[in-house]
Amino acid sequence: MALDTSLDVLTIPATSLERVPQPAIRDAIRYFAPDFITIPGPRNPAALAAIQEATTDTPFTYPKLGRNGSHIQQFQYAPETGLTDATDNQSSESLIDILAVQNQDALSNLQGEIGNGTRQTGSERATFLIVPELSVDWDATTLSTTLPNKTELAAISSSLPEPVTVLAGGQPTEYYHEWDLPHDGSTETVPIAGLGATDHDKSKFARYSCTAHGTVAAESTDTTEFGLTALNGVGPSTAQRLRQAGCRTTDDVRDFAVSDLTDLPGIGRQTAEQIHAHADVIHSGDPLVVSNRTPVKTRDDRPPLCLDIETDGLSPTIIWQFGVYDPATDTYQAFIERNDPTDPESVLEAFITWLLANHGNRTLLTWNGYNFDYEYISQFLRQYRPEYADEWESMWTYDLYKWAVRDENALLPGRTNKLGHVAHALGYESAATGLTGAQTAAAYQEFMRHPDDRDHEPDWDRHKAYCRDDCEALWYVYQAITDAPRRDMTDSGSSGATGQQAGLTDF
Incomplete structure (x- = not known):
């Protein structure tokens, strides 16, 4: 269910290339099968040798080393042509451009080249700018942050017609913030996503799904998983x-x-x-099923309903989206609170009345639902709609993660047991939403802070597609497990x- 054109980027920090055995690096590249590899971090020729030894098929950039004396590299991506090096020859047909500067001083050169027309992206969809050691400055005294090179970044973003997202090599994978930067008497919004992948304690790789809309979804994985x-x-x-x-x-x-x-x-x-x-x-x-236990039981011949929820955080004050995929009819039902983020009751009532009225005898299936989805649905029902709590508790609920991983009934091919990793390893083609669970929560938190400002609303269709993708990935994994010997x-x-x-x- 591809939503949009996307470019899969694998980050392998230079520090990881120093510490991780060569077979593990090759294993990670084979597992993620990225379109492109980037190496953030300091200049290290040994790290360059390691990546050259690990792959000859996947294009990569090591910005700190530059390229043929150039401080700026450019790559362009289109589904028909794949990724091409466009440093000296820009195309007008790309959907995604990658610009990589050797250091932060090169940003002013890039700004000048874009301004005088010698550097063109050729893309009207999205540009991703890699700054290999860019890091947000944190002042512990004033509890404030400062973005270095904000003048150049705002000017570059303003000069290009398409969305520009900055990938900051000095920030961890989990970092994402949209900075409002002053420029020519107005404000330029520049998303900054962390590209560093490491938390200083252990080495990590990270996979980025960069979409033609300028969004990026990132998830890091410990190098010990390879x-x-x-x-x-x-x-x-x-x-x-x-x-x-x-x-x-x-x-x-x-x-x-x-x-x-x-x-x-x-x-x-x-x-x-x-x-x-x-x-x-x-x-x-x-997958390898190593027990005779059945993962799911149903009351009739219909398969389980696949359920996923989105909240405003790990300790939620609202479940703002319920998604239910019905494999029996290949249909999807979404319940989303779009109007009043201070009202957790309305969307909850819409979900539970629809479910009990139409599917009260169906089995529900989640991934790690006993530790999250089911737990918070029960909690919110007892708090806001207690008249439905007992009926909800009588539903047949199953947790495929608990059955496979916690109860040790199956071995899975994902390098972590997160749903996305397991589905990916099994061959599921994910929707290119450019979102992660953390980003969906952060987007709704922003909406909660500015409920009357439409500019701060989430992209509802994209967030709906993200939740649906999780539900359909769950069904894909369930089928793979039940079909396994x-x-x-x-x-x-x-x-x-x-x-x-x-x-x-x-x-």
Whole structure:
């Protein structure tokens, strides 16, 4: 359900390239399959060598190193042509432009080139500007922030007809803020998204979905989720023992028999079976169901309704969107509070009356719903519409995350157990909304602060599409799990290094 043209960008910070084993870097690139790679952080030729060794197929930029003496690089993207280097030859048909400056001093040069027409984006859709070490200054005394180079950034944004989003290499992935910057007697709104990916304590990679509307959705992943440490039961010490035994990749582990793994110090039979089975799951991209338990029961032959909610934060004061996807009819129903963000009751009542009146005998399915969706729906009903609370509690509710992950009924191929990662690993084609859960909450918080200002409203259609995408991704994952063979994790160990499938028997 593609909503818009988007460019997938993978951030691999220079500091991560220094610390992460080469097989893990290649693993991350293969897993994310990005259109483009960027390397924020300081100049480090060893990091450049690492990325050149890791991939020859994916275009990348390392802004701090420049390119052929140029302090400014430019790339353009269109679905028909893919990503092309347009530093010296701009196209007029791109939907997304990437500009990368070597340092913040080069911003004034870029401003001049755009102003005099020697630098053209050729795009009327979106431009993303990479500034590799840009970081927001924080004053702990006055509790205020300052954006360096705001004059140049405002001028660049104002000079281009399309939306300009700045990707700041000195800010963590979670950072996103729309800065209102003064320019020529007016105000220029410039979104700043963090590109740094690291929190100084551990290395991270981050995937960015950059849309032709100028929006960007980012999510970071610890580098330990790639390479040998991606396997269940493998930490740094076990990974070191595996490397000493000749295993550098998860495929190498898959080519071991369980009996070979148990010969290594500190690896018992149960752990070896789990490691081996997970290596097979990562290789195949298919889930492995390891129990006879049924993930969902229904009252009739219809499949479960897939439910997702959006709130104003992790400790919500309002559930402002309910989304329900019905696989039986391939229809979607959304309930959104667009008018009064101080009124959590109206949208709640609209959802619960529709649900009970039309689908009171259906089963509900969520991802991590027992820790969030179901919990807050119950809480808000008891608080605002208690007459429906008992009927809601009688609904059949299931949590696929709890069944698969917490109850250990399945091994999943995602490098984390977040719904988006699992669905991606299983082949789900996500809608390009350019949103994350944190951004949906932040957008509604902004609406709550300015309920009478239409300029501060969320893009309702885009947020509705984001919630629907989560519901349909959940159904996709549910189908993959229910269609997966049920096997145990035991391995006879009789086939040696070629016996990766030995003993993975059906129940």
